[in-house]
Amino acid sequence: MSTDHYALGPPARALLADLEVSVPTVLQRARLPERLLADGTLELTPAEYHAFWRALAEELDDPVLPITIARKLSAEVFDPPLFAAFCSPSLLVAAERLARYKRLVGPMRMVISGPTIELVWPESEQPPDELGLVELLFWVALARIATRYDVRPVGLTAPVAVSGAVADQYTQYVGVPIACEPRWSLTFSAADAERPFLTANERMWDYFEPELRRRLADLDQGTSTAELVRTALLKLLPAGSGTAAAVAGELAISVRTLQRRLHEESTGFQTVLRDTRESLARHYLTTSTMTAAEIAYLLGYDDTTSFYRAFHAWTGRTPEVARQSAGE
Known part of the structure; x- marks a missing residue:
């Protein structure tokens, strides 16, 4: 996996099935090969990956698609980053782990500052609004599933302008309104960031981490x-x-x-x-x-x-x- 490509694989197929969306139609909209999701994991350039997300948003025509996707999040679909997060003892540890290995799945970085998670994309490759918000709401959904508690962030910023009923739905789901600012960030209270995950499984993490380290080493060593x-x-x-x-x-x-x-x-x-x-x-x-x-x-x-x-x-x-x- 190179740092300038995104990985798109089986979890994406599961997501599309959950959304009851026509895969060929989405791929046609994005002008991508129809066999895109037929064979394991595919590496996409940022332009291709963003085109996929824009096509998905157009096909579903859902004004709050990121919320819909967040509600579909489940521990049942095996995906290494998702699994690593669920195995963690808390949200803070999960964020630190994924920040370390995020380069394995795409050219986007995570910066962890206490209970704040910031997503950083290359300047020339800013994501579609839907993708950026999905990445942020992932953490809200993860915290709620793993703790079985209605975790609500204390702040969410994104370079996205929402208003009216759509803004109200985001506020209702997240717990706070989206502040239209240049940063893609999410801040939790210290208590929620350290709230124990009921899904924690350190033995499984110890089993998978060496492989993640190996892949990262391969990436670094070229x-x-x-x-x-x-x-x-x-x-x-x-x-x-x-x-x-x-x-x-x-x-x-x-x-x-x-x-x-x-x-x-x-x-x-x-x-x-x-x-x-x-x-x-x-x-x-x-x-x-x-x-x-x-x-x-x-x-x-x-x-x-x-x-x-x-x-x-x-x-x-x-x-x-x-x-x-x-x-x-």
């Missing part, structure tokens, strides 16, 4: 996609799962995104798979006494014959000759 694919294949090949779909699932991206990233690095999945298998085969032949059948299994081949053909195509020799040459 690890190439080809290298990430090789790492995934080392785990998947012995299980016979060395397919593009399996690797994409391991990396939490769609197959199309995987193929696009590899193409940008002037390579492809089959090339990386072939090179990984050849490297592993040479390693096993020169450092172990495993038979060709055992090596074929570890490389994810259905039978020894397939491995023999592949190895001969790589090296022009049989595995036995290669092993003998290495020994000599």
Whole structure:
């Protein structure tokens, strides 16, 4: 996941189903491929992601769409950021955790100042009003679900002008009127920010956090996609799962995104798979006494014959000759 793209995946499909909206119609409005949500998680540029939200708002024609979506929020749909938030002991801890890992799902930052949560988008990529308000109301809904208490913020600011009945509905849902200011922010009382979450589960958080840290480290270090694919294949090949779909699932991206990233690095999945298998085969032949059948299994081949053909195509020799040459 790159920091200049948004991740859109299964939770979005669940949301659209809950809203009873026609997916093809929304995608057509946004001028995005109709297969957008058909294959795992897709990375969208800010322009594409914002177009998706504008199209959704136009299709539903709901003047308080952010409130409607907030009321649909549920812990039943598994989404890593949502799950991490629900596992937290309090709203304050949930905000701090999501602020740390927010870069994994899009180019928007969270700034936590005590009980205040501020959302910061790149200056040239300000979100549609609906998206910005959804991101803010998410925290109101989260606090209420996790504490089973009618948590009401003490302040909400957004560069959005609402009036009349629409403004009244936001005030009624949030508890305070929206103050039209440049900042996207939400402030809770100190008591509500530290109110215990009944959904807290530190054991589950301890289980998922290492993976989030790994993904963040990959992002920071600029690890190439080809290298990430090789790492995934080392785990998947012995299980016979060395397919593009399996690797994409391991990396939490769609197959199309995987193929696009590899193409940008002037390579492809089959090339990386072939090179990984050849490297592993040479390693096993020169450092172990495993038979060709055992090596074929570890490389994810259905039978020894397939491995023999592949190895001969790589090296022009049989595995036995290669092993003998290495020994000599």
